[in-house]
Amino acid sequence: MQTTFVVLGGTGDLTGRLLLPGLAELFTADARARDGDVALLAVSQQDWSDEEYRDWARARLAEHAGHVAEDVRDALVGRLAHQQGDVTAATDLRKALDRAAGRPVVYLALPNTVFLGTLQALTEVDLPEGTTIGVEKPFGRDQADARELNAVLHRLVPEERVFRTDHFLAMQTVLNLLGLRFANRLFEPVWNAGHIERVEIVFDETLGLEGRAGYYDTAGALRDMLQNHLLQQLALIAMEPPQAIDGASLSARKADVLRAVRSPADMARDTVRGRYTAGTVDGRALPDYTSEEGVDPARETETYAEYTVTIDNWRWSGVPFRLRTGKALGTDRQEIAIWFKPVPHLAFGSRGQAEPDVLRMRFDPDHISLEINLNGADDPFELERRSLDIDLPPTPLSAYGLLLAEMLGGERTLSISDVEAEESWRIVEPILAAWSAGEVPLLDYPAGSAGPAAG
Ligand code: BG6
Secondary structure: OOOEEEEEOOOOOHHHHHHHHHHHHHHOOOOOHHHHHHHEEEOOOOOOOOOHHHHHHHHHHHHHOOOOOHHHHHHHOOOOEEEEEOOOOOHHHHHHHHOOOEEEEEEEEEOOHHHHHHHHHOOOOOOOOOOOOOOOOOOOHHHHHHHHHHHHHHOOOEEEEEEEEHHHEEEEEEEHHHHHHOOOOOOOOHHHOEEEEEEEEEEOOOOOOOHHHHHHHHHHHHHHHHHHHHHHHHHHHHHOOOOOOOOOHHHHHHHHHHHOOOOOOOHHHHHHHHHEOEEEEEEEOOOOOOHHOOOHHHHOHHHHHHHEEEEEEEEEEOOOOEEEEEEOOOOOOOEEEEEOOOOOOOOOHHHOOOOOOOOEOOOOOOOEEEEEEEOOOOOOOOOOEEEEEEEEEEEEEHHHHHHHHHHHHHHOOOEEEHHHHHHHHHHHHHHHHHHHHHOOOOEEHHHHOOOOOOO
8 A cells, every 4th residue: 555654853863863774674675565556755944856856865875774785775876856844834744644655653853842742733634544644752841741642643544543652662683582582482381470580771882962952952861861761671571471462461571560660769769860971971072961062051961871660569569670771871881681580409519609690682783682601611509600692683673663664554563542641641750849849969971981970
């Protein structure tokens, strides 16, 4: 079926860096999309003709989709068009939708401050049957915002036709939580407080601000990463087995976990916030965050956030889930680590020290390892630490490519639901409030270090 991807914010950084490359990968993997099923109409303020837009897109694809064959990139460029317009004006949106052939997928690749105005304008447009709406993250700024956005979305299209983007859900390592947990007999019986000591979900980045102050300085690490990407991973790790791997079952099970997340009892103990100062990362000198262009130091935006979560349910009672993320750190440590409890009795006496078994699921390169204790090679009664390792193969579609394939195909599996979005804000809102009230100190950490000392 002919589908037109109507990208609001079609000349923005996200479109050039992630959406167009994702679509180019999709054109490689799916001949029907390439041969005419899928087109893209970009809407932006720019006074550009289709040709001018194609020139811009060609350059972005050369820069960010060099891995895609040139003839496929050319085929995509040939399917692009541009419409000048204000995304909060119903007349302009109507004009754009009139130009969109077949079923539209309207995607808000916009700053979240204009989501509401755009969705309200869409209510004045007669959307064709089968319209899908995609919304970038962060989905609002707090729970009240998320509620309001959800209410307007539900006036436009049914919930199953809303994609609230979280590209981590389409990352191979995160997707493998499903395969690993629910396609093997081995893990599920020990996947609970009886056998698991603690869980870490870490996304440390060496990257600094990368010129994104306009967005990042008003978001911070908690809103940018923890409220969505890290809580979604927590939900997939902690959820009950779904009845099926489909959007409805997954969202219902994830929502149950989010509902069971208890607000931190002691903010200063359970949360850490930090901000980087000048330093060197991978031989690159980074300035103090507060002297980066576009940053307002008075906002006290955190570039590091940590939250030790407790889940109030039978399966996870007493197991800490430590969520941690930060920019400009010394290493790209990006992993989920499941630490198992020690064996009840170690029969090896003084000849062997057993460390806890650890299951690690790493990002980029995507890799799963299970660190266990085995008999030693030299002395068979001495224990040795060994690791079972699996390199996950590169996938044909990047995370955005996979999300686009879902959206264009009309199948919603990898999305955040209305309830999940609101629950995630319910979880982080008290932290945001405590942080802005100064209940938790904003700790400095030098760029290139391991993070704030208290972490
Ligand atoms: C984005 C955040 O959603 O995810 C960025 O806004 C972060 O701050 C990025 O760097 C991490 O994802 P990826 O795909 O770039 O590893």
